[in-house]
Every structure is written in C-alpha cells, then in structure tokens.
Amino acid sequence: MAAVMWIQMSSFLLLMLQITAETTPQTLSSFRAARAGHDIILSCENVIDGQHNCDYTTWNFIDSRNTASVELVAHGQINENVKAEYTRLSVTANCSLLIKKVKAEDVGGYTCRQYKTRGGPQEGPDFTVYLSVINMTEHENNDKVIVNCSVLTHGHCRHTVEWLHEGEKNKSDVENKPGSCSVTVTFKRSHRDQKSKFYNSLKCKVTNNYTKEEQLFPFKLKSSREKTVCRFFS
Template sequence: MMVELRWIKMSLFLILGLQFTAVTGQTSLDITVRDGDEVTLSCENVMTDQDKCDSTTWLFSHSRTARVELIKLGQIGENVKAKSDRLSVTANCSLVIKKVTVEDVGHYTCRQFKSGQQHGQDSQVDLSVVTMTEHKDTDEVMLNCSVSTYEQCEQTVKWVYEGNVSDVNIQHMKESQSSCFDNVTFTTSHLAETSKYSELFKCNVTDINTGKVQLFAFSPQSSVQFKY
C-alpha cells in the first residue's frame, strides 16, 4: 500500500512538473552564421495586432557585457543608435542584423509587452558566428576556421577538401584541430589565385546536440569590429 501511494505521489509530481514547464518554459533557438553575413532572428512569441512592433522588445546579452535593449517597443534602443544601420525589425517583429561580426555573438531575447507589462513567455536565440582567416608564408598557406559561441562550445569544426587533388600538394597537408577550431596548412603548387580556395576547402560545422551540419566555403572576412 505504501509503495502504491509513493508511486502515485511521484506520478503526480512528474505531471505537475511537466505542466509547469509547458506554462513557464521558453522557446529557444540556436543559429550559426558566417562573419559578414546577414541574419534574421525569429520572434516565436510575437503578439498579433501590433503597430510597427510597438509591443516588442529585443534584448541582447554577452558574457562580457550587461543586457542591452537593441529594440525597445519597436524602436532602436538609445544605447545602440550608432548601430542603427545594422539593426532592423521585420513586419513580424523578427530581428535583422546586417554584416554580422563576432561582437554579435550572444543571447537574444524577444519579449512582448501589453499595457506596460510583460506578456507571455520569452522567445530566445543563441547566435554563434563562424570566422575564417588565411595566412600565407612563401609557398605555404594556413586556413583557419573557428566558431565563436555564447556559452560552452557544442559544435565541432573541421575543414573538408573538395576539388581536384592535382591542384594542391595534398600529401603535405597538416591539420590542427580542437573544439570549435580547425587549422589546415598546405603547400600550393598550381593555385595562383586565393579565390580558388573556395572551390577546394569548406568548413564543416556540426552541432553536437542536433547533428545539424553546415558547410561554409572559404571566404575570409575583414569586417570592422562593432561594439554595443
């Protein structure tokens, strides 16, 4: 009898816990883009019948910075006016960031307000950024691909080779790899133009949790670093 009562109590606890999570839980997305690209962060909890997203606020936080209001009730936040040319909201209140840099890596929160009070649960997005660089030394080239993440890295990074082996002295390739980071060094024999690297090497970024794979063609960026 005591065993049955204990089992019933545990079942009720689990059911209530699941219900509580369903009510108070928050939707969360993970997005990875390349440095210099444009990204759209979806607001999954957006309210209908808004006038130019006047009920929507987008918040940004980073490990090195305090939380900042990027969009406050549909308008560019006071502390990010200098970056207004890179930030905007769509008709459905998604946040658009142009010319993404590693400074944009972080945690984004879309929050809805009604009559001055927070309405509903938050919609959250963690943004990671892929950066690729090239270092040339005489007849040797080193390509680097790394992923900057908001919290602990949960992605693997690896250069993959595609193309004609005769174009690259492949037997002399060297690789140095760790979590969210991969270097490949090789000697060039027939490649005279840097643009051809994009035909041969791609950076493979795989999400450990979901198994999602993204391939980024080699394309080093020299974008200016923006700070909020």
C-alpha cells in the same frame, strides 16, 4: 492514519508541482551561425497575434561574456538609448531582428519577448537565439598556406568544425584543434595557383553538437590587401 497522511501529502506535492509547471515561464531557443561581414536575420518564433508594427515586441541581448542584458528593441523600435551604438540593427515586418555585417561582438544570446499591452505582463515564453560568428583567415608561412575557420560562440564551444574539399573531408591536410572550435588546412603555396580546383571547392562545415544541424560556409579567396592574421577562439 499514517497511510491517510501520506496520501494527503502526496496529493499536496503533486498539486504544487502542477502549479509550478503552469506558472514557471518557459524558454524556447535556437542556434544560428553567420559568417563575419555577412547579414543575418534572427527569427522571433513566439510572435503573438494582434501586433501592429511589432509594437508589443522586445529584443534583449546578452554578449558572450554574460554581462548585463541590454534592451535592443522596445515596442518594435530600436531603443533610443542604444541606437547610436547598434547602428546595424533593424526590425523586420514579422518582428525578426536583422543584423547587418555581423561582427565578433555580435556573438551572444538574443531574446524575443512578447506583451499584449505596453507595460503589461509578458505574454507566452521567451524565445532566445544564440548567435555564433564564423571567421575565416589565411596566412602564409614560408612555402605553405594556412587557412583557418573559427567559430566564436556564446559560452562554451558547442560546434564541431572541419574543412571539406570537393564535398569530402580532406583527411591528409586537415589539422583539427580539439576543443578550440576551429580547424586549419595547410597546403603548399603552389596549390594556390589552382584556385578553381582547390579554393573554389573549399568549404568550412560547422555542426551544432546539440541540434546536429550542419552549415556549409564556402571559402572566398582574399586579395593580399585583405588577408588577416590567423586567429583562434576558445
């Protein structure tokens, strides 16, 4: 009798697990990084067939502080309630989200959601893109020049950052900042006169610790009027 009850209970638990797996919405995600001041397109990878002007697509945003979610795009159009604040956004023909001149405040999670009808139930899983912003700065300290590459991320740091010179890690000059999601390279001011040999080959390598995807961001020498104070993000 006990064996029969155990079999019945096991069957019931398996059925409940199956139902839960079928009804719990899935969330697909990816990670992207963009340099501050540059444009980026966040792809919506869960677009369904039958869309006309992305009229059944929404984009929601939650910033790096995990405050309340904001609906940026409703029915393929920038939401009227946020249009004045998010003037750098637009929706592409394939329902992706274009962000122009990326800023630090753009860091966060962008969720693309699909519907078959307006006001109807959601169709398929969410697709969330976690956007990080790369910031490069340069400043002088006596006879030295310090160049910094920092990654501002959503949540805890999930990137490894290092400077590359001529395609290889310059171990003698690189100073890593463990856990800070940033790295600096320090060199004598006299080296700056050799721009074509040093600056033009200096690249910031950003590796996502989860996906192992690598991105290279070339360093661009700024004029004295454009230089900014070195900042570190945690």
